[in-house]
Amino acid sequence: MFLRKVQPGSADRSYGIEVARLAGLPVGVIERAREILIFHEKTEHQATEELAPRRAGPVQIQLFEPVNYEIAGRIRNLKIDELRPIEALKLLSELQEELKRQ
Numbered sequence: 001m002f003l004r005k006v007q008p009g010s011a012d013r014s015y016g017i018e019v020a021r022l023a024g025l026p027v028g029v030i031e032r033a034r035e036i037l038i039f040h041e042k043t044e045h046q047a048t049e050e051l052a053p054r055r056a057g058p059v060q061i062q063l064f065e066p067v068n069y070e071i072a073g074r075i076r077n078l079k080i081d082e083l084r085p086i087e088a089l090k091l092l093s094e095l096q097e098e099l100k101r102q
Contacts (some may be wrong), residue, residue, distance in 0.1 A: 068102065071095055 017033050074095070083091070 068099065071098060 014037075017030060017037065020033065021030050078091075080088075
């Protein structure tokens with residue numbers, strides 16, 4: 001009989017150090033791992049704040065840019081199975097240039 005149940009989704013934190021402790025690694029190794037983890041979590045938080053400082057109020061992210069229906073139509077009508085790799089790259093380059101001009 002198991003004491004835990006595996007569920008889909010992500011965990012709220014890493015349990016690697018606990019697994020190492022349960023596996024019987026030396027106490028000194030476990031303590032050092034915890035120190036390193038605390039250091040990394042602290043520096044990660046600092047880097048996140050520096051790169052993306054919090055703004056006042058809610059932030060709305062834009063998931064989709066406005067659609068260019070002409071380009072969307074060209075893509076929709078492509079016969080992908082008939083394109084050679086070089087033709088696909090050329091087409092992508094052309095579409096990218098068109099979008100830059102808009």
